[in-house]
Amino acid sequence: MSADEKRAVKTSTGTAHGPGYGDDESLNAIRHADDVLLAKLGYKSEFRREFSLVETIAFAFSIMGVVASVSSTMSFPLVSGGHVGMVFGWLIPCFFVMTIAASLAELTSAMPTSAGLYYFSAKLAPPRWAPLASWITGWANVTGQVALVCSIDFTCAQMIVTALNVGSNGAINLGAGPTFGILLAILFTHGIVCSAATAVIARLNIFYVIVNVGTTIAAIVVLLACSGNQRVSTDTAFTMYENNTGWSNNGWAFLLAFTSPMWTLTGYDSAAHISEETANAARAAPIAILVGVGATASLGWLLFIAASFATASVSQLLGTDLPLPMGQLFLNVLGKQGMLAIWSLIIVVQYVTGAAQGVDASRVVFAFARDNALPGSRWWKKMHPWTRTPVNAVWLVMALSGICGFLGFSETALSSLAGASVIGLTRLHPGPFTLGKWYMPIGIVAVSWVSFIVVLLVFPPEVHPTADTMNYTVVIIMSVFIFASLSWVISARKWFKGPVKTVEDRDGIVGEFDEKGARVEEKSVESH
Template identity: 65%
Template structure:
């Protein structure tokens, strides 16, 4: 085969004859990364920020994870167990923003790993990162929708004055219904999804601020002292070591502040992706971290007794705090908006997860990839990938019949996602120091200390989240996060050893380099 002609040797007329598929600078950059544009770029900066913000739905996240901080330190676990991790999460987000700015493609994290790893380990790094991310994405969809189901059962219990308490079976049935509805929403065209996410973000912000104001105003003179709200420590975990018990409260913000990589995964649907994606990552993490802390401070002031709250029969303790402070009608009013924002959060996460599955399948890394990488001709979205996510999430939802369903699903999603976050960051500060071509957003000389902190933090948290909530446990109350992650690891490792190492080469370009360069030059011509 004759070598491809050099782009520099092509004159203007020759370049003009080439069929140009790339229509803007975003798709030119995507072509240089090896992919042709298959999505419509209809996410603006504001819509992208709203998308990432919606996936972390601050009021829904805080309401769902209060059960982590309460036993692990009481008021201290609620307030400081949220604040401390947020500082380290910002380091992870900043490192990811730099990578997303440099390589704006839906392949995201596993593409970053492939390009930053030593050449001989490129495919393996991509394989590990991709499977970790897919695991985290699917379990995050399931865990979010499971909390929506719990919010519904909580509302039913409050609305019936405790006469109707729905158990694990009905909760799972509600979960399945929510997953199906989300499947239809996520199958929509990109233009519709972009507009919907703007609404999601607005509703989430309004609902969070409304809940904060309601707690501040209605708690009145019944607030606890500042010393109690910020400094009262109570260990109700079952672990004898108070320090370790407090560390377990870190699970709350770690789960709530996940999914911000979504801005990277929809970068092929974003206008000005190299600038927009990193801004969305940093802005959404800062907003959710800050608002979540304020919300928890207000809840801490309104909380009179941690032991009494832990005895509630409601599925989610935050519902009991709102009931105690606002009364039945006020609680249901605030709760309805919390439920709505969490429902929309699940819809946004479903879009994110489907894009990850599509991108990984596009590189033939999943069983049945030819099905999951298909684009629907009507919506120009990966509908098959959407429904694969729905089915896998429904399967994971069977954990709902255990006593630690949410903590197991939350732990698995955090371990999977943050492992996939840390892998390319680790490669960035080691083998990839000189490989990264900086985008519009770059950390400069700060990439090394920030990246080192990020990797160290993730390593610590992954180990932490594998532990059960108590020193003594059983089959019903054990933490199944490690089981889920280990099962996927065994499958991925076996597939690699037995087969994938022979054919998987990492991200597969679907547009040749010469064409990409010609396209870029053609766009620059008058």
Template identity: 60%
Template sequence: MTEVLHRSDNALLRKLGYKSEFQREFSLIETICFSLSIMAVSSGVTTGYSFPLNSGGHFAMIWGWFIPCFFIMCVAASMAELASSMPTSAGLYYFSAKMASTKHSALASWITGWANITGQITLVCSIGYTCAEMITSGITMATDGAVTLGSGPTFGILVAIFATQGIICSTATRTLARINLLSVILTSEDLWFMGTLIAAVVGLFVCARKNRVSAKVAFTEFENSTGWSNNVWAFIMAFTSPMWSLTGYDSAAHISEETAGAARAAPIAIVVSVAATEIFGWIYYMAASFATTSVDEILQTKLTLPMGQVFLNTLGKKGALALWFLIALYMCGCSQGVDASRVIFAFSRDNALPGSRWWKKIDKRTQTPVNAVWLVMAASAVCGVLSFSAAAFNSLVSASVIGLYISYVTPVYFRITSGRKKFVPGPFNLGRWSTPIGITAIVWVAFMVVMLLFPASQSTTAETMNYAIVLVMAVFVFASLSWVLSARKWFTGPISNIDSSSESTSYDEKQDHSVL
């Protein structure tokens, strides 16, 4: 059965224009695990807690997560529909090329590809940076504040993280699949702990009432600590947390050439992993809101990550440290590194990156794009120089979300406009709901991109400004100049790498998903 499934997958891939170059070692459950390990809600909420803490306190923790979840699911569902129809590692920029008109196909693909690469690399960096911050915060917690590491040591830890993750990401596909299954098991235990944290915290608060806030406070008390005078705008800035945590689910599309039954597995993994992350994340934030006895006290903590102070106040030093180091952010970074390397590989396969001949090479021993892996780690380390800025985390988070979500909705836009009649549904499709869901996703992302370019405070300095605009504009200017001066003359979008001219490589030809 597995062999038949692989043959069907490879036949569909050839119809999309590519020969099979990977081993299909990811099953449905392992594909879901891969997406879950990238989003790693326990890590995302732990490190992103500072956004709602500043942007409305208790009210923002609860509703600043809940409200965006509906709109993010619209984006995920629209992407899942495309991934089911066109399961290839090229993913988003391939979708844009095939859904756009013939005249704009190459430009649509170019924009989507560069936006996705920007988001992928800055997401690897932001995950690595928060992992380094968790380590430095843990050291501060363990030494009762006696040791506080600055930006220099944090950058050194960050480089060490990228070096070790590069080694792991360079291993064979079978090994990666097993590692990610183990990772999500560990992460799920953490998620299970967070899921039961509310009951544990409530029980603790019965014994020590001074450590508990009321339900009214936990769900409704609003405290604006951003510096922005408009409370509505301040609250909207709390949306940064779920937008950042709920990224990377396009990974299921990028590893589809390594997945068995990809036309079904990829979209299911996208929808299931996003839904699970949304549910667990909301439970975690409810627990955090009940456990936050004083927003002002947490804001004044000496710890790099404020959630560490909540753990200390609620669980004590030993309990806080035990929980702190159970959060598997390191493996989350490994999964994202694999995802980003597949994007680099796919875009290079179509000769769209400088030095493409190096980045599209498949290592004969591991059957993985090792060169692409190390390009991702090197570029992430360069972005990590921002760690010397006080606003590093905000800037990296904003840049990664902007890049990724622009690449998420660009093919959706073409799907509901020029691609409406061209689209060939896969096993997963939205039917008549495709257009309204797609429009909702596009409008939401357009609004969030604007919001994410604003600094965290109304009054800002060179150290606290939001450098996302610098990162995003640098790539935008480079990609735009490359297009105008050169790429428009030779880049045609996805290029078939099948030698035989007798093979059908057109998406417009009816695709057969029945065997999948």
């Protein structure tokens, strides 16, 4: 560790920029150390480092949108296990997801760059296979990020449709066309929000987390306090099992309930993707990953327990005419006015979750384009001169998400697949956060779990799927891998060598390089 980096760690305990930072001089030292470390990883610092520790945690937590995500995925545990599916179908996967989060936190601490997953894969793979590993992981990650934006915003549109249906006593029942129109409107507004300067985005995440946590706690309280006579016994809430999948094997049916937490507990690697916008990133980003996952897992479990107690009839919720069963549960418990009040807050949570995911996806696109791996990379890696953010990448994400929604792909578990490509067992120079001797057993558990869950998540939730109920994850995954594989064989293997150095660090002096690797200038690293 350099003298600048050591000094930055020692001075990162004050409060000027937020908890965990000192006065302006100390903060500048931290940012300078961040830029030096980024140069060692091969990249020029182009963002303003405006995210504090608290704001980075808020971003990682908000992107999972616990109350909105639980509300939008409640049908999976209802179908796959009823009360047991809600309570234990959430709890069990959370332990395994924490091993993935711990491994990613260690990698992020060692290599805090917006490239994230595909950069890690390039460094962990044997040199001969590093470009291919980086290429496949990068395309899987980009596709997963875009699909997740579409999925979140499509669900937000469904939530709005649900509110309109309840508010009009069923008179307004919008079909696929109007829902798609709402999706496009949401994507457009998210494009505006995500194009803002880093400082604005960082501060917005404090608002996001307040709304998120406040709404989640409110939902837990009202489900328990207002369910009255329809509240079931403790024995029923924790032990009553119902298999509504059509699968004859109850054990297999229960496993399909894992879709809900796996859909919710995605995006926590977002802290890595904004690490070039974070002060003291090697420390703040891994903390954000672990706190974000831990808090989401805990609050989500409490919310599902409350929902299990408030569910008098699983079959009645599954038979609702509303797009989402959670909406029917709130309607049963709170009545029309109460349901609309809490549902409006959940819509806000889903909306801000989509905004956070839009930022995350745009940083992934920017980073992959920076390594010249995308068609039109020179456009998507451009930084706006005013905001110092990749505005072109933002609007590319929104456009592709709109296309994704037009094709009808509204849900995907591709983020889990992207994570599978980057959990390695090779040791690197550790950052401030390290798993120490536990890296091997934790890594083994993480890899085993991801290998299992990726297979599980391509199965349909019910037997005899139709075009409307089919799980399209497998279509997206195969499309991405066929494209990535063919493009690699035909062209990319000849020119793509993995992450491209844009700077070379020599005692604080960095040289910039063009797309072909030729040096174009030389200057000292500057803090922002």
